[in-house]
Amino acid sequence: MLFNSTIFAAVFLPVVVAIYLFISAFFSKEVRHWWLIFASLLFYTWWFPPNTVLLLCSILINYWVGIRLQRGTVHARLLLVLGVTINLGIIALFKYSKFLLGSFGVTNLPVWIEGIALPLAISFYTFQQITFLVDSHRQRVKSTSFRDYMLYVVFFPQLIAGPIVHHSDVIPQFKAQGRSYDLRMGIMGGCIFCIGMAKKVIIADGMAEIASPVFDGVAAGMSVDFYQAWAAALGYTLQLYFDFSGYSDMAIGIGLIFNIKLPQNFNSPYKAGSIIEFWKRWHMTLSRFLRDYLYIPLGGNRRGCVRRYRNLVITMLLGGLWHGAAWTFVAWGGWHGILLAINHIWRGFCSNCDRASILSRLGKLFGRPMTLLAVVVGWVLFRANSFGAAGDILAAMFGFGEGGVVHSYSDHITVLAGIGLEWMLIVIGGIIVMCLPNSIAIGRVLQKTRIELLSFVFGCLAFVALACLLLNLSRAGASEFIYFNF
């Protein structure tokens, strides 16, 4: 079930919420939580039942290891290594085995490896559980019941594509939840869910129609011109943001409907004035994970500049690989690692320089456009099916393409027909990204709004969400979120 599908938004969610409210009124919070666990497992099972077995096994093993670590056994470090290795082993087998063997030139893969399909959400729930193990080892986890742990992992709003929830984000909330239901928070959640739905269905899916034909066409051998390449790159930049932030909004909104606050994942990343700032605003929960569980354990910035930059690049390379089993993702991670290192060098240079104020002003002036340009270039690598395709689009973007001719049998068309409209849509998307308040700001406003007005706003947004569902039906179904593939 996709959050933007009719079966989810019109059937599953209302039924789960209705039963949740009923349980809230008559039963204890434990029953309410078991209901959420059941609903979450049903939600996950909907895709492919065997994956649920893998998920449950993973939960059982990690909980068992986590509890042992919390008790401080003699071989705690060994147990931690074992637990983390099991998690990484599972993800390596299901996500990276074909990629790794292929990269080492193994062409005739065994049938059982060929048949491996990536279990949905494996990257997300594996990371979550690694944090639990590491923090259990560090004695930073207070005693956790199996019910709370299970709900932390399987809670359906965040299960499939994040936000990557830290146990300290939600387990204390599970424990602290009272019996009463906060209606105001529920309505706010409904509003944010609807905003996320509109972002996904109206904007992200609209942008996909601009970007996908060009990326797919280039992968099939079509040549693109300057305008097409930029339209595709910018279209994808907007598509990815609205797709993923729309998903995150929907997840956060559903969390609020159940009176659970999930962490924010986006804070207007394209407004960032530097790459460092970008990563503080983009996929914030992944950035936090990479910082706390990869960059800092690698040594962080503690052993000199060179080690620091090395750690940054390694972290980002692995962060790129986390997104998908392809070298283009690794290259994308490497690109951002290098940019981060350069950004840190520049900052260091500015702070030590006599003319710091001038450089700082220059940085402010050019920081935002340069950051955006670097990010857009990175997204081309991220989206393209191969280095060749990415190279073709980047070459066309910077004037080294084949002169803007779409030579071919004219069925392929696209040339600049309708490009005016496409650019108009890109500009509108850009204005929304750059000028309008983001979901965090909207949430803050909604928090202070009188409940009558809040419910009125919810009514407005609910109609928009309904229209989005109908629109999805007319497109023969809801489109998948991009991050579902990771």
Add this chain to the structure above:
Amino acid sequence: MKETMKIFGFACLGFLLTFLVLEAVFHLLPVETGRGRAPMVRFGPTTGASPGREFSFARDWKFTQLNRGKINSDGFIGEQDYPKTGAGEVIAVIGDSFVEAVMIPSVDTLHATIGDHLSQVASDKVVGLGLSDAELATFHHFFERATEIWDLDFAVFVIGEGDLADAFEKYPGRDSYVINGDSVELDPAETRKVPGGLVGRIAKRLRLGRYFGAQLLLTPSRIMSIIRQTELNRGWLSSLFVMQEEEIGDQIAVDKHKKVIEHFVAEIAKLKEQEGCGVLFVVHRALEDPFALKPKYDLGPLTQELVVAARNRRLPVLDIYPVLHRLSVEKGMRPRWLDDGHWTGEAYRAVGRRIAKEVNVLR
């Protein structure tokens, strides 16, 4: 309780207000209004569009394809009503959405262009019996009815690969073929009640209602898309669905459909002999790979079967690929719309002229 009711009331108010705003916006924009649904008048009980209704056609929200038109008294797209029963000789162009041509003005449709270029035939005697998502069984049914209604002079069948692949599907309101042992039988559509009621009547009066009604209309291709989407979303169900389109090209699919295709051609040949009218099969590949730089053209295995079956019975076949190819390569014109693979106005006129030339020769 009072507080809850107040909150609910405000939410309803917001819902209603947004609805009114969107309704106003939809009045201002040339959005799709749908063509309704009703059993066809003289060609029933196959379900077609609502007779007499005016419609706007808009492909998506890019508005790159815009058209306004009317449904004629028979339930086919067209400003003009077709000749009365027994009104003399008629030439029928039978097919699916390529003949229906909802995305272009009536004057550019195949039957209009053919009518303009046929010698010794009044243009109003050339009728287009096109219905979106129709396939062989419906073509067969239309041909039978046309011979009963008019003194049919000539019939042109416009057939693409998709029309052949769906031959076994029993879609609501549509004709299909059924295999009984060695024989194939035409299973006519059942008379369908068009849903009405108060909600339906209100929805038809609203732009939003008409828009979403049009979007949600369960045409055969949409049903297949929804099944495909369901399969994508729920991988474990994949084994339960037989995806017709994935079967195309597969020898099993060809064998399965061969019998139906041969039966269809045999029935057309039989009726042709009985009525003494002319017949022409116009074949086309629904959509070549739009991104292939040097597209390897072939008609598709099912259409090839049709060509073989027709030639075995000495029925003429016209492949219009060269016309489209010439239009695109030599004249630099785009033969298809970007988004849906149907022909552009220029392509329609070129194909229509070519068919008219062929019909002139054959008559």
